[in-house]
Amino acid sequence: MTAGTPVVHALVLAGGSSSRMRRDKALLEYQGKTQLDRTIELAARHTPAVFVSVRASQTAEPGRAHRPLIVDAVAGEGPLVGIRSALAAQPTVAWLVIACDLPFLSDAALDQLLAERDPAVLATAFRSAHDGLPEPLCAVWEPAAAAALAAYAEGGGRCPRKFLIRHAVKLLEPRDRRALDNVNTPEEYAEARNALGAAAAPLRLTVQYFALLREQAGRSEEILATRAATPADLFTELQSRYGFSLGRDQLKVAVNGEFSEWGHRLAAGDSVVFIPPVAGG
Amino acid sequence: MGFHFTDQPIDTAAARSGLKDPGAGGYVSFEGWVRDFNEGRQVTRLEYEAFQALAVKEGERILAEAGQRFPLKAAVCIHRVGSLDLTDLAVWVGVSAVHRGEAFEACRYIIDEVKHRLPIWKKEHYSSGDSGWVNCERCAKGHDAA
Numbered sequence: 001m002t003a004g005t006p007v008v009h010a011l012v013l014a015g016g017s018s019s020r021m022r023r024d025k026a027l028l029e030y031q032g033k034t035q036l037d038r039t040i041e042l043a044a045r046h047t048p049a050v051f052v053s054v055r056a057s058q059t060a061e062p063g064r065a066h067r068p069l070i071v072d073a074v075a076g077e078g079p080l081v082g083i084r085s086a087l088a089a090q091p092t093v094a095w096l097v098i099a100c101d102l103p104f105l106s107d108a109a110l111d112q113l114l115a116e117r118d119p120a121v122l123a124t125a126f127r128s129a130h131d132g133l134p135e136p137l138c139a140v141w142e143p144a145a146a147a148a149l150a151a152y153a154e155g156g157g158r159c160p161r162k163f164l165i166r167h168a169v170k171l172l173e174p175r176d177r178r179a180l181d182n183v184n185t186p187e188e189y190a191e192a193r194n195a196l197g198a199a200a201a202p203l204r205l206t207v208q209y210f211a212l213l214r215e216q217a218g219r220s221e222e223i224l225a226t227r228a229a230t231p232a233d234l235f236t237e238l239q240s241r242y243g244f245s246l247g248r249d250q251l252k253v254a255v256n257g258e259f260s261e262w263g264h265r266l267a268a269g270d271s272v273v274f275i276p277p278v279a280g281g
Numbered sequence: 282m283g284f285h286f287t288d289q290p291i292d293t294a295a296a297r298s299g300l301k302d303p304g305a306g307g308y309v310s311f312e313g314w315v316r317d318f319n320e321g322r323q324v325t326r327l328e329y330e331a332f333q334a335l336a337v338k339e340g341e342r343i344l345a346e347a348g349q350r351f352p353l354k355a356a357v358c359i360h361r362v363g364s365l366d367l368t369d370l371a372v373w374v375g376v377s378a379v380h381r382g383e384a385f386e387a388c389r390y391i392i393d394e395v396k397h398r399l400p401i402w403k404k405e406h407y408s409s410g411d412s413g414w415v416n417c418e419r420c421a422k423g424h425d426a427a
Contacts, residue, residue, distance in 0.1 A: 210332050211402035212414040246417060254400070257334045273332055273400075277416035280331075280360060280401030281313045281372050281392060 005119045006094040006143050010043035010050040011086045012036065013079055013137060014064060014100045015072065020184045026100040027063055028189055032202045032227050035100050036063045046110045047096055053082035079137055080153060080160050087146040094119065099137035101182045103192045109179035113140060118170040122148055125164055129177040134169065136160035138180055202227050206271040207238070213274055217242045231255065231272055232262040238274075246276055284340030286333055288363040291373045300377040302354035307381035309388040313372040315365050319415070323408035329362045329371065332400035336360075343394040347376070350390065351383040358391055360401060 014026040014036050021028070026036035033041075036052070043050045052067040055077070059069060073085040079099070086095045096114070098105065109126075117124040117140045125139035137160070145167075152163050164171075174180060183192050202225040209217045217238070228234035231253040238244070252275040253260050266272070293310070300308055315327050344356045354377040361371050374391045378384040406412045 208332070210400070211330050211404070212417040214330075250417075252400075254332070254335050257338065259335070259339075273335070275332065275400045276402060276414065278397070278399060278401055279403040279415035279417075280329075280336075280399045281396035 006092055008047050008094045008096050008114065008117075008140060009086075009090065010040075010047040010096045010098060011053050011070060011082065012039045012043060012050065012098050012100060013053045013082050015053050015055045015058060015082055016079075016100070021186065021189065024061075025183070028103075028183070030103050030193060030196050032225070034063055035103060039098055039100055039102070039105070040067065042105060042107065042110065043096065043098060045107060046114060051086065053086065074153070076153060076158065078158055080149065080158055080163070083141055083160065084146065084149050084153065087141065087143060087149070091146065092143055094143060095141045097137060097139055097141055099182065101184065102138060102180060103183055103196060104176075104178045104181050105138060106176050106179050109138070109174060109176045112172060112175055113138070116170070116172050121168050121170050123164060123167075123169040125169060125171055126174045126180055127171045128180065129174055134161060134164035134171055135180050136164050139164070203266055203268045203270070205234070205266065205269070207234070208271065208273045210273065211276050212246065213242075213244060213276055216244050228266065230263050230266060231260060231274075234266065234272060235262075235274060250277055251275055284337055284344055284358045284360075286331055286337070286360050286362050288361070291359050291361065291370050293370070293373055293375075296357050296359060296373060296375055299357060300355040300375050302377050304379060305354040305377035306379050307384040308375065308377045309381070309384040310373065310375040311388050311392050312370050313392070315367050315369045315371055317367050319405060322405070324367070324405050325408050326367065326406045327365045327369075327371070328404040328406070329360070329365065330402045330404070331360065331362050333362075336399040336401055339399050340395065343391055343398065346394070347387045347391050351376075351378060351387040352380075353378045353383065353387055356387060356391060358395060360395070360399070362401075 027034045040050050051070045052064055053070050054064055055072050058064060070086045070089050072081045073088055074081055083097055119142055122145040123139050123141045125134040128135050148167060183189050204225050206223050208221045214220050226234055228237050235248050254273040255264055256271050317324050340358055347356055356376040359373045365371055374388050376384050376387045403415045404412055405415055
């Protein structure tokens with residue numbers, strides 16, 4: 001990236017009506033996590049900021065309410081509106097736009113997309129491995145696309161794929177050919193879940209918080225479902241959720257009321273306490 | 282023998298009489314008090330918080346260790362939780378032993394281990410209006426602030 005190249009933020013599209021699925025696609029679960037959370041976590045590994053694109057009526061919906069949102073702010077509906085709203089909200093930023101129905105999307109695919117991005121054109125997108133057409137909903141949209149998109153919408157255009165076909169964009173051959181397989185129907189969902197592996201059921205654990213950790217978590221106890229296998233994994237998960245200022249190297253851990261090891265294998269029903277530096281007496 | 286927590290002022294007279302033993306030639310106690318100054322800051326009050334389920338077990342272990350190391354007749358440790366003011370009694374240790382020497386040493390052993398090992402936390406409130414968890418915020422790497 002050269003000086004002056006717009007920074008890339010991620011926009012996860014979670015405003016669709018999921019009509020063929022007949023339920024909210026963003027909340028479909030794979031390996032115990034919603035597609036929305038999986039996509040946000042993936043995007044966060046590649047961009048410094050991740051926003052969720054929603055319609056104005058969706059700002060309080062599950063999985064979305066506590067996320068940084070870009071609310072549709074231009075007329076119309078569909079993914080084009082979400083992309084245009086993001087470009088309007090942060091006009092100097094390029095947007096890594098990702099649909100919320102790509103369960104196979106990978107770090108490798110995003111690495112390729114961002115590495116081969118051309119900021120001099122309106123967008124960089126993959127060419128579909130199936131039909132050779134551009135994939136607009138796993139693509140980087142540059143700030144310069146805003147005006148062209150407005151003109152396209154003005155002329156009645158609504159399809160971001162057609163927009164990419166008609167404009168100067170860079171198209172990539174995806175090295176991870178499965179990354180862009182999307183899921184639209186209950187049958188496709190069942191297939192994708194099988195392919196991704198039915199991971200073991202999450203563990204239900206009780207976590208108690210004390211002192212500084214209690215204040216930072218905003219609670220003294222919670223029951224949660226986690227795929228963390230050890231207290232070390234669990235702390236990493238909770239630290240990213242609550243922003244704990246103490247590092248794991250400063251803590252001890254107790255499981256079921258006794259001091260334990262960070263590599264201890266957690267079991268369903270365990271009670272876990274992270275112990276900040278003590279100061280009795 | 283015993284370790285316990287209380288959210289009420291510690292009744293030292295009752296705790297002391299519980300240590301009486303016809304074979305004890307000496308008794309030593311230690312009282313930890315709330316002090317107005319720590320790490321260069323003016324302290325106005327404290328809050329103690331404990332993971333009691335584990336702290337009681339670990340406290341009992343410390344007392345048992347003291348009983349193995351020294352010929353004690355009895356040992357008790359009581360720790361406050363909740364909000365304490367300056368000069369309040371925060372922790373009380375009492376031991377009775379055959380001879381005074383072991384009583385002094387055992388009392389010292391117990392309070393030192395209690396401070397280092399029990400999951401008890403202390404939040405200091407300062408005259409400047411702010412507050413902080415000791416050893417967690419201003420001096421995150423240290424464990425020995427008293």
